[in-house]
Amino acid sequence: MKLLFEASAPVRAPLPAVRELIDDEWVLRTWFRDDPSALSYVDIDHRDGVVGMQGHWWYRGEISASESGGRTVLTYRVYNISKQSRWVVALANRMFIGYRQQVRDGAVGLARAVEAHLAGPRPGG
Numbered sequence: 001m002k003l004l005f006e007a008s009a010p011v012r013a014p015l016p017a018v019r020e021l022i023d024d025e026w027v028l029r030t031w032f033r034d035d036p037s038a039l040s041y042v043d044i045d046h047r048d049g050v051v052g053m054q055g056h057w058w059y060r061g062e063i064s065a066s067e068s069g070g071r072t073v074l075t076y077r078v079y080n081i082s083k084q085s086r087w088v089v090a091l092a093n094r095m096f097i098g099y100r101q102q103v104r105d106g107a108v109g110l111a112r113a114v115e116a117h118l119a120g121p122r123p124g125g
Contacts, residue, residue: 001079007075011065011111031063042054049065063076063110074111
């Protein structure tokens with residue numbers, strides 16, 4: 001397994017609350033909200049505070065939360081799990097052009113969704 005991309009985003013919420021959302025699959029449902037059918041062809045595994053998603057022939061993604069400098073940080077990592085040469089994966093993914101930004105946007109978007117969820121409904125809204 002080779003780490004290809006990693007992005008982190010701070011979350012204004014306590015670490016145990018964020019990890020609970022990871023462990024109870026809220027994060028997965030939110031991650032796949034635009035394509036819930038994708039869950040049927042992705043293998044999911046859990047460790048405490050970490051959810052892994054494996055699909056296609058090369059992809060493994062992991063979402064986790066940790067503490068850094070007294071803050072909660074959400075991290076999304078993308079790994080190459082292909083048994084083939086790495087260049088084949090890059091070629092099949094158009095040399096990953098724009099992929100680093102997609103990973104970053106995914107981490108930031110999920111962090112904001114976690115904050116909104118944990119903040120709950122706002123008065124008057």
